[in-house]
Amino acid sequence: MATLSRPSDHYDSRREAPQTGVVQPKLGLTGWLRWFWRQLTSMRTALFLLLMLAIASIPGSLVPQRTSDPNGVTQYFTDHPDLAPILDKLQAFDVYTSAWFSSIYLLLFISLIGCVIPRTKHHFQALRAKPPTTPARLGRLFGFTTQDAPAHTDARDAITYARTVLKSSGYRVARFDSDTESSVSAERGYLRETGNLVFHAALVGILITVGFGGGYGFSGQRVLVEGQTFVNTLLAYDSFNPGRFFDDTTLDPYTLSLDDFSVSYEQRNLQAYGQPIDFTADVTVTPKGEAAEPGAVKVNGPLRTNETSIYLLGNGYAPTIQVTAPDGTVVFSDSVPFLPQDANLTSLGIVKVPDGLAEQLGMIGFFYPTQDKAASGANFSSYPDLEYPLLTLNVYTGDLGLNAGVPTSVYALDTDTLAQQTGGKTGVSSIELKPGASAELPGGLGTVSFIDNNPASSAAGDFTQSVPRFASFDIHHDPTQIWLISFSMLVLFGLFTGLLVPRRRVWVKATIRADGTVHLEYAGLARGDDPALEAAVSAVAARHLKLLKTHQTVVATPEST
Amino acid sequence: MNLIDSALLNSYSLYALYSAMAIYALAFIAFAVDLARRSSAVGAIEAADLVETDAASSAGFATSAGSTITLKRPVLSRISARMDDDAALPYGRSSSLRVGVALTVLGWASHLAATIMRGVAADRVPWANMYEFALTGTLLIMTVFLIVLIRADLRFLGTFVTGLVLVLLGVAALQFYVEVAPLPPALQSAWLVIHVFVASLATGMFALGFALSTVQLLQFRRENRTLEAAAPRSAVASGRRLRFLATLPSSATLENLAYRINIIGFILWTFTLMAGSIWAEQAWGRYWGWDTKEVWTFIIWVIYAGYIHARATRGWRGSRSAWLAIIGFSAVMFNFGIVNVFFKGLHAYSGL
Ligand code: HEM
Numbered sequence: 069m070a071t072l073s074r075p076s077d078h079y080d081s082r083r084e085a086p087q088t089g090v091v092q093p094k095l096g097l098t099g100w101l102r103w104f105w106r107q108l109t110s111m112r113t114a115l116f117l118l119l120m121l122a123i124a125s126i127p128g129s130l131v132p133q134r135t136s137d138p139n140g141v142t143q144y145f146t147d148h149p150d151l152a153p154i155l156d157k158l159q160a161f162d163v164y165t166s167a168w169f170s171s172i173y174l175l176l177f178i179s180l181i182g183c184v185i186p187r188t189k190h191h192f193q194a195l196r197a198k199p200p201t202t203p204a205r206l207g208r209l210f211g212f213t214t215q216d217a218p219a220h221t222d223a224r225d226a227i228t229y230a231r232t233v234l235k236s237s238g239y240r241v242a243r244f245d246s247d248t249e250s251s252v253s254a255e256r257g258y259l260r261e262t263g264n265l266v267f268h269a270a271l272v273g274i275l276i277t278v279g280f281g282g283g284y285g286f287s288g289q290r291v292l293v294e295g296q297t298f299v300n301t302l303l304a305y306d307s308f309n310p311g312r313f314f315d316d317t318t319l320d321p322y323t324l325s326l327d328d329f330s331v332s333y334e335q336r337n338l339q340a341y342g343q344p345i346d347f348t349a350d351v352t353v354t355p356k357g358e359a360a361e362p363g364a365v366k367v368n369g370p371l372r373t374n375e376t377s378i379y380l381l382g383n384g385y386a387p388t389i390q391v392t393a394p395d396g397t398v399v400f401s402d403s404v405p406f407l408p409q410d411a412n413l414t415s416l417g418i419v420k421v422p423d424g425l426a427e428q429l430g431m432i433g434f435f436y437p438t439q440d441k442a443a444s445g446a447n448f449s450s451y452p453d454l455e456y457p458l459l460t461l462n463v464y465t466g467d468l469g470l471n472a473g474v475p476t477s478v479y480a481l482d483t484d485t486l487a488q489q490t491g492g493k494t495g496v497s498s499i500e501l502k503p504g505a506s507a508e509l510p511g512g513l514g515t516v517s518f519i520d521n522n523p524a525s526s527a528a529g530d531f532t533q534s535v536p537r538f539a540s541f542d543i544h545h546d547p548t549q550i551w552l553i554s555f556s557m558l559v560l561f562g563l564f565t566g567l568l569v570p571r572r573r574v575w576v577k578a579t580i581r582a583d584g585t586v587h588l589e590y591a592g593l594a595r596g597d598d599p600a601l602e603a604a605v606s607a608v609a610a611r612h613l614k615l616l617k618t619h620q621t622v623v624a625t626p627e628s629t
Numbered sequence: 630m631n632l633i634d635s636a637l638l639n640s641y642s643l644y645a646l647y648s649a650m651a652i653y654a655l656a657f658i659a660f661a662v663d664l665a666r667r668s669s670a671v672g673a674i675e676a677a678d679l680v681e682t683d684a685a686s687s688a689g690f691a692t693s694a695g696s697t698i699t700l701k702r703p704v705l706s707r708i709s710a711r712m713d714d715d716a717a718l719p720y721g722r723s724s725s726l727r728v729g730v731a732l733t734v735l736g737w738a739s740h741l742a743a744t745i746m747r748g749v750a751a752d753r754v755p756w757a758n759m760y761e762f763a764l765t766g767t768l769l770i771m772t773v774f775l776i777v778l779i780r781a782d783l784r785f786l787g788t789f790v791t792g793l794v795l796v797l798l799g800v801a802a803l804q805f806y807v808e809v810a811p812l813p814p815a816l817q818s819a820w821l822v823i824h825v826f827v828a829s830l831a832t833g834m835f836a837l838g839f840a841l842s843t844v845q846l847l848q849f850r851r852e853n854r855t856l857e858a859a860a861p862r863s864a865v866a867s868g869r870r871l872r873f874l875a876t877l878p879s880s881a882t883l884e885n886l887a888y889r890i891n892i893i894g895f896i897l898w899t900f901t902l903m904a905g906s907i908w909a910e911q912a913w914g915r916y917w918g919w920d921t922k923e924v925w926t927f928i929i930w931v932i933y934a935g936y937i938h939a940r941a942t943r944g945w946r947g948s949r950s951a952w953l954a955i956i957g958f959s960a961v962m963f964n965f966g967i968v969n970v971f972f973k974g975l976h977a978y979s980g981l
Contacts, residue, residue: 111938111941111942111943112942112943112944112945114938114942115935115938115939115942115945118931118934118935118938119931119932119935121931122928122931122932122935125924125927125928125931126924126928128919128924129921129924129925129968129972133919135918135919136918136919136920163919164919278917287914334810334811337635337809337810337811339808339809339810340808340809340810340811343810343811343813344813344814345811345812345813345814346814346817347814366814367814367815367817367912368814368815368817368818368820368908368911368912369911370911370914377914379913379914381914542914544914544915549910549916552916553907556903559899559903560896560899560900560903563895563896563899564896567892567895567896567937568892568896597885597888597889597892597940599885599889
């Protein structure tokens, strides 16, 4: 019962009396270093570090993290003004890059490497070594079985057959013969240790790939309105995050056009009415100097092209707004991406007109794809598609702050330096526009129009084409993913073999008794968890005896005739 | 599929679910009766003072080493091999145990029907929100249990498994229930099918491993008391409450069984983690971002890696490693029940 009996160091077994009077030899510096290294690479330390790693991961799920939830962190600082700075000192908002988290996993991996290298060396030796000599007494081993060999069996022949049986079952064998007994010693399942080593080495591979991999790629974001085109160059990105080792000049200047963005919403199932069913960005990719290829980017389906992956991150409406000066000059005309604020796509957008009017003009707009009015009189959107679109604008005049040289977001308007002209407390109601409509700006500044993209169908009551949509894309280049996949496959392979392949030794011994008959013994020994050991020994014995019997009949038949 | 049919089918699914829960409840009672009968049988035997070698055989050192076994054992499967009758007081299958198993199979069939009908009603895999995860996850826990039963006699875990599944289904039906809704684009992926299914399967394994480790700890306590008791009489007196333990395998056997089941769970969990990162890469453009759900999946993985190491570490085998398996499964339940609902993150699919 190899695996069921506990080794003597089992935690639950009775403690041995502590050794007393052991005098530790004095350790020099190298002695200490060696001692430290032995401690670090011991199984106990590995276990301790693993448990530490599990515990150290917990805070990152309790407190918002800068990398995954930056707004959450800002909010946390507002909600807990006393606690947040202290937590920040402890790197609680950057747990997974913090000094303490890093030191745990780095120590763990040093331990891992220090553990795996000597084991690999040892395993290479074991792979070349012969199975060990047969123990003198098999009776104390597992699955011990004894049998009398059929009459007239020769001990050495019997072991030759045993050797055949074991070899055909994948055992490596060594035989030992003396005058009174012959035996074969067999071992199998070296793959278990191989798998274990591959597993641990592949983990190191993953760590290194993740550690350095990000450095060779980039990620960039870009918003495109239907009909717009983007060239994959540094300046064309709205934001761009290169890895440490990434060289901007290697950007491949292909173009990406958003031809059409289609959305479908659930309409039959009232329980889920208006829930989006599908988002598809139909695009055209034109590699430099090559023909254009059509493609599609979906939520779960990035487009892989020109060594980049293009992901669909978000989408919304981009109403086309035009501002005209009193003399008729168009001073602003653009489809402005409005950021969705809720599931029915009530959207918020900013328009800035710095030049061409008597004053600088800023507008905060709300767009309702299907406008509805609450009892309070407030507008809201009741459905995400364009059923009854409405744009409302609050107008501000004054200094937009664009000349100060400070970069400003296109999605934010600093109203501190501006005078509000419509909406809010001004007493002047906000401008409300249907597609195709225009309105006078207050103070005779000019006119603002909400351009209809498809006036013909809107006139027929179908507004679905009236406002263009935008899609925001995330474009990544990561040359190391193929490595990660490969190491992950190795991890799985290592786990399967390292945990499930049994490693065991089996012995068959034939002893010649005083009366000339041959006595057979079978036994096994597990190395690691091996629930099927005894069954395996039994199977070997059964096959061996069967072989001996067939052989005996063949030999015996001529004698009996 | 027609909407009316879908709504109708969903209500049938609910009827099937409630029937399954009722049948599981009966099975739970039958299993509990079996445990009670075991206890009283042990009590009766002990009272008759037939206990002689309990201590020796239950201490976990019982081995067949030295005995001569002759080719009686066929080649068994890995899980079942050496699932010995090394109970201190072997106990056959009582009628209530048989009834419990039969009811469990019946409840399972109804549970399966409920899950399939929900899937057909929704026209997709039935695991896209918390209610459906719970439905399918518990179905898989039960399936794993019934399959393992074919191979190894773990019928004594019936109370635990039916009890756990009943509680989870109850919470799902009362707290997590949502109407059938189509898949949002973020979930429309083949990886939903693979990732979530394998995660549920792993959970089924971990649940059984947890139960075995718990019984192992109790059994070890009993064995220790029996061993330490100077006279068998006092041992009888001290172990009165959980006397049925004497009819269950020794703590060493339970430990090995738990290990075998947990390593299969661990391999499946590793796959879950990898499939999840492949999906995350497709859906969110990064394979790993320490999102709360990712963090907990990682924590669970590390705990079970710790468990496997503990089994190979001096001084950590036995009860200590059993505690790690128990903590591991608690983390799995936490990840499902608490992280999904209360923690903020990208995995906002509870549907609540
Ligand atoms: C990143 C940290 C580590 C992880 C995630 C990890 C994980 C694992 C896993 C999953 C197994 C079982 C798989 C198999 O046998 O193929 C295992 C086994 C093993 N690991 Fe690690 N390990 C880590 C670090 C270490 C270190 C530092 C050591 C050395 C001190 C070590 C030594 C071993 C040994 C000896 C086994 C075999 C246990 C047995 O036979 O049951 N591991 N490890």
